[in-house]
Structure formats: structure tokens, C-alpha cells
Amino acid sequence: MKTRLKVRPTKSTLLSLRRQVVALQHGHDLLERKGELLTRLVHQRLRSYRELRLTVREALQGAYHWLSIAHMRMGSTRLHQAVLGLKPALSVYILPRSSIGIEYPTVTVERVPLAPVGLMWTDASFDEARQRMTGIAMLLAQLGEAETALWRLLTEQRKTQKRVNALKYNIIPRYQTTIQYIESALSEEERNTLFQLKVIRSRLDATDGNRDIAG
Numbered sequence: 599m600k601t602r603l604k605v606r607p608t609k610s611t612l613l614s615l616r617r618q619v620v621a622l623q624h625g626h627d628l629l630e631r632k633g634e635l636l637t638r639l640v641h642q643r644l645r646s647y648r649e650l651r652l653t654v655r656e657a658l659q660g661a662y663h664w665l666s667i668a669h670m671r672m673g674s675t676r677l678h679q680a681v682l683g684l685k686p687a688l689s690v691y692i693l694p695r696s697s698i699g700i701e702y703p704t705v706t707v708e709r710v711p712l713a714p715v716g717l718m719w720t721d722a723s724f725d726e727a728r729q730r731m732t733g734i735a736m737l738l739a740q741l742g743e744a745e746t747a748l749w750r751l752l753t754e755q756r757k758t759q760k761r762v763n764a765l766k767y768n769i770i771p772r773y774q775t776t777i778q779y780i781e782s783a784l785s786e787e788e789r790n791t792l793f794q795l796k797v798i799r800s801r802l803d804a805t806d807g808n809r810d811i812a813g
Contacts, residue, residue, distance in 0.1 A: 602776040607783035615780070619773045626765040629758055635698065636755035643751060647744045654737045661730035668723040680720055687712055687732040690739060702750045705743040707736045 605611050669677055687710050695704040712728055 602772055602779055605776060605780075607780040609784065612777065612780045612784065615773055615777050619770065619777065622765060622770050622773065626762060626770065629762045629765070632698070633755060633758040633762055636751060636758060639697075640748065640751050640755055643744065643748045647741075647748050650737070650741050650744055654734070654741055657730070657734050657737055661727065661734050664723055664727040664730050668721055668727045671721040671723055676720075677724070680724060686710065687728070688735055688739075697747075700750050700754050702747040703743060705739045707739045709736065 603615075605615070672680065689708040689710060691706040691708075692703045693706070694701055696702075709732060712725070712732070
């Protein structure tokens, strides 16, 4: 990694770099605050996501319990015949949503009244399993929304942290090192100029003195 920028050591360059450093530091501060906000959001959503996953796991156990009962009472063939031609039990709407510049889908699920199955050999456990599975589908839609939002927040948080680190440990130090180099070069040039002026003045003074003596 190069320690400084390739620029001409002039006063105009120095002024320009100083302005750029101020802008870079301001950008670094904004990104740092954004990263802190993203971290808080990630922690909040992670808690909710874990709670929702636990709810889904418990609901799945209950739903498969009733499905297994329906399977034992009705048998595979009748169970398969009972579900043929059933209409969807849910209406799902997916719309984009944005939070601090991060877009993720928001899922809205509406339950549709379950249509009765007009078969004499169906069992009450079949209706209970249908109700449970419908509830599971609603929870899974919420879980999908929560997981998508969480991963996008995590991705943006990591990108933001990389930008913060790049500014803090690479870009801004290079600018600061370049500014110090230019300041040193300009100071050295000024000292050389003053020294040359002193030499010229001393020579002029010596010439004037010789003229006075000769006169």
C-alpha cells in the first residue's frame, strides 16, 4: 500500500487536500453513525427473528401431530383425494419496503375461510390439520420477511463497516501523510528561498560597501 498520493507539492494542492480530508472525515463520521444504527437494528431484528423461529417450530410440531392423526384415521389415499381441488387458504401480498436506504419485501398474509370438504369419510382431524397448516403458512411468510430483512441489514452493516475501516486506516491516513509531505516540502522551499535572499542581500551590501570605500 502506498503511503501517500502522487501529487505535486504546491500550495493549491495543499489547500485542495485539506478540504478533501475534511470531507472524508465528515463522511467517515456519517458512515460510523450509520454502522452503529445498523448494528442496533440487526440486534433488535435478530431477537424477533429467533422468537419467531421458536414459534414456528412449536407450531410445526402441533400441525404435524394433527396431520399424522388424520393420516392414521383416513389413510394416504383418502387424505390425498381430500386435498385435491382445494382452493388456496391464504392471500399473500408482497410489497417493497425501505429502511435507511435498504430495501426488503414486506409480506401481508390474509386468511381465506376454509372451504368445507364434502366427503363422508373425512375426519375431524383433517379439518384441524388444515387449520394448523394454514397458521403455519402465515407464520412462515412472516419468518421469510424477517429473515430477508435481517440478512439485508447484515449485508449492509458489513459493507458500511468495510467503508469505515477503509477511510480510517487507508484513505484518510494517505491524505494526511501527503499533506504532511507537502507542508514539509513547502517549508523547505521557503527556507531555501530565504537563505538565497540573505546571500543576495549580503553580496549587495558588500558591493555597496566597496563602492563607498572607493569613493
